[in-house]
Amino acid sequence: MEAPYDDRLLHRRVVGGDESALGEVYDRLSSLIFGLSLRVTRDRVIAEDITQEVFLIFWERPLAYDPDRGSLRAWLATIAHRRAVDHVRAEERRRVSVLGPRLFEPEPPRLEETVLAADEAKRVRQAVTRLPDGLREAVELAYFGGRTYRQVGEELGVPEGTAKSRIRLALRRLADALAEEEV
């Protein structure tokens, strides 16, 4: 999926060395990137470091991002996820090494080029199934069925605005559900 026009414009400005564009990208996406990093690491300080680093990478190597291959949000989230998972694994290895050396080091698993690891994706899907029917149907049509808000409304027999607000409500419920699971 190609990036939206705003992403392209911000990207072009960052490539051209415009610092204020970096500030705008940060304002728009930092809470997402921080939230994502925090979920994986469960450490505010580490999550702040990762957030900072993700935006610095974009600034320093803006040509590594290709808007034809996806949104800026997804690209930054993928880097954040990878960094957060790396951190968690390094922590695990450190804990293990305190207990003594292993006889066989396991092969490090290939780092997923994704925003979500397989088990996390499963949790999201499960959280969707637990939504009230009206919300669940709207989300399934919009995300898994690739429908527009208008089409979701038509299929559910409600106005477009209602479809839109159901989806937003569903997203908030999902966010809460995922947060509760982590506590």
Place this chain on the structure above:
Amino acid sequence: MEPVERLYLDALMEEPAVPERSLRPQLLAGARARRRPAAPTATWAEPYAARVAAMDALLAAAIDDDWSRIIVEGWTLQELVGHLAAKDGLLAHSVGAPVLGPAVSALDAMGRTAEVHAFERARSPEQTRRDWRAQADALSRHLAAMPAESAATVDGLDAPISDHVLARSLETWIHTADAAGQAGIRLPRPLAGHIHPTADLCARLVPWTLLFSGVEAAGRTLRLTLTGEGGGEWRVPLGAGSPRPASRTRTSRPTWSASASCWAAGASRRRSRPRWRVTPPWPRRSCAPRPRCRGRSRRRHHGAHDMDLPATGTPRPAAER
């Protein structure tokens, strides 16, 4: 991205998480240390400062092998950067800005390029990159205080300083595209507000292109339509009254006349890039000979009264060597 990932990110955005303290000031300070922003300069010189920053971002990603790869005109990436530094230095010299690198003795593009190449040969690619960036930024800073109309003579060509700077911007863009193409990196276009003045320069150069190509066009007017971002429409009077080069000796020949149409037409190959359509005010048969670009020219004919300028594979300054 997987639908479930998109759903996850959308859900996270509904539940903003905020760091204890704002990371913004720290981020921007860190960003400056990691990669220098475009140099502050006059508004009319911003297209140039931005192209320099873009080229530098590309060079930051270059590894050992990349530097010795031939990019264009038989030059390696390091030599190409030296060439850009040489020409930026000539412009700096003409406006009294600091000139870095070896002392200036040659005042023509190829002579100065040879001097810079000889100097940089003993240096590492990274040093050449630093020298080029320092020269470009010193020039940008110097331009900040200059009016756009100030006259400058570079390589035998008299023109307002703003036109010389746009030509530098164009060449930097073209060579960045050359190097990015070799490295398989997609280079995003400049901003529309930066393309437009460059396109305007190219439109104003069309009469020269025709002049050099021996086209009899005196008294005629071309209508140029450039669609896409930064585009517009230009009526360009040809022949008498159009700007002429100061002289046509070998060393003072303007180095960017033909590149105007080459760049513009070259850009027409790619979707959503600006596209030139030239509507000649004379019957088609009398169009020939047409504007000619050096290099891999392809001529294409569209309709009875419209013609596309010849498309080149890679936009490049044509009359450079």
